[in-house]
Amino acid sequence: MSDLITRLRRHQWRMTPQRRVIAETLDGAHVHYTADEILERACERMPEISRATVYNTLNEMVALGEILELNFDGRSKRYDPNAEHDHHHLICDGCGAMKDVHTVGDPLDWLPGDERHGFAVTEASITFRGLCPECQQAA
Amino acid sequence: MSDLITRLRRHQWRMTPQRRVIAETLDGAHVHYTADEILERACERMPEISRATVYNTLNEMVALGEILELNFDGRSKRYDPNAEHDHHHLICDGCGAMKDVHTVGDPLDWLPGDERHGFAVTEASITFRGLCPECQQAA
DNA sequence: ATCCTAGCTTAGACTTTGTCTAATGAAAGA
DNA sequence: TCTTTCATTAGACAAAGTCTAAGCTAGGAT
Numbered sequence: 053m054s055d056l057i058t059r060l061r062r063h064q065w066r067m068t069p070q071r072r073v074i075a076e077t078l079d080g081a082h083v084h085y086t087a088d089e090i091l092e093r094a095c096e097r098m099p100e101i102s103r104a105t106v107y108n109t110l111n112e113m114v115a116l117g118e119i120l121e122l123n124f125d126g127r128s129k130r131y132d133p134n135a136e137h138d139h140h141h142l143i144c145d146g147c148g149a150m151k152d153v154h155t156v157g158d159p160l161d162w163l164p165g166d167e168r169h170g171f172a173v174t175e176a177s178i179t180f181r182g183l184c185p186e187c188q189q190a191a
Numbered sequence: 192m193s194d195l196i197t198r199l200r201r202h203q204w205r206m207t208p209q210r211r212v213i214a215e216t217l218d219g220a221h222v223h224y225t226a227d228e229i230l231e232r233a234c235e236r237m238p239e240i241s242r243a244t245v246y247n248t249l250n251e252m253v254a255l256g257e258i259l260e261l262n263f264d265g266r267s268k269r270y271d272p273n274a275e276h277d278h279h280h281l282i283c284d285g286c287g288a289m290k291d292v293h294t295v296g297d298p299l300d301w302l303p304g305d306e307r308h309g310f311a312v313t314e315a316s317i318t319f320r321g322l323c324p325e326c327q328q329a330a
Numbered sequence: 331a332t333c334c335t336a337g338c339t340t341a342g343a344c345t346t347t348g349t350c351t352a353a354t355g356a357a358a359g360a
Numbered sequence: 361t362c363t364t365t366c367a368t369t370a371g372a373c374a375a376a377g378t379c380t381a382a383g384c385t386a387g388g389a390t
Binding site (some may be wrong): 205206207225226227242243246247266267268 | 375376377378379385386387
Binding site for chain 1 (some may be wrong): 260262263264265267268281283290292293294295296298299301302303306307308309310311312313314315316317318319320321322323324327
């Protein structure tokens with residue numbers, strides 16, 4: 053998988069300095085940021101960037117299918133520059149840290165036909181929860 | 192599993208008319224309501240009940256472990272009076288309808304050790320998405 | 331039955347997260 | 361370079377949820 057900016061260029065999508073900063077912030081991160089965290093980091097490099105631009109840009113990237121929008125805690129959405137739907141998420145209940153993880157097998161196989169209630173099921177996402185190594189020590 | 196009010200009584204938890212109305216609203220529902228939907232329904236029976244009481248009460252029930260707080264859409268939290276952690280959720284991408292479902296096998300088995308990053312993993316929840324029978328017809 | 335007190339409820343202000351609008355600015359093709 | 365179209369901006373607005381201070385009440389004590 054190529055980097056986010058390369059993937060975004062493939063759509064007819066005007067590349068502005070603001071969008072570049074947002075994309076680079078997302079792509080360089082080892083954690084999944086909230087919109088406000090991205091705004092904060094983008095402001096370090098481009099102090100005049102506006103909140104509306106960050107929110108608009110993130111929503112467009114989601115609509116283009118190039119990033120994932122995640123809702124873990126019900127507080128604020130987080131954004132994952134890895135848009136592949138083949139991974140799931142592991143979250144620390146202590147500090148909120150998050151990792152992308154891969155499961156063995158296809159989650160769709162785990163929902164038997166008589167539990168599908170006639171739905172055409174196309175996607176499954178799993179959230180694993182627990183304590184990260186640091187929070188286990190602290191506990 | 193007994194009804195929600197019975198389960199709540201087992202904790203030293205003062206049972207007020209407001210809390211009773213909220214518990215009955217949750218327990219009698221076939222769908223998972225948002226806090227505001229619960230407020231609206233509670234108001235039909237007790238017009239003077241306040242928003243703060245509904246939010247406080249729901250948070251307390253969650254803390255007692257007797258209901259589940261769900262975050263599907265990132266808009267508003269929903270509450271599930273079935274607090275058992277052995278079920279998962281199936282959501283229609285068309286109309287938002289939701290069903291509780293059971294999987295075959297234990298989701299914790301599906302995350303291999305080398306994907307756990309040292310976490311002590313205790314819980315897994317799966318969200319299945321697709322189209323309900325009605326929305327398949329409409330499409 | 332009545333009293334007392336811890337803790338519940340209330341209205342409304344406040345906070346956080348996110349969206350919308352109208353005016354200005356800039357990317358990219360002609 | 362010019363022009364058109366789309367992006368950006370500040371700030372108002374909206375939705376979801378929390379907090380506060382004052383009054384009220386459930387349930388145990390008497």
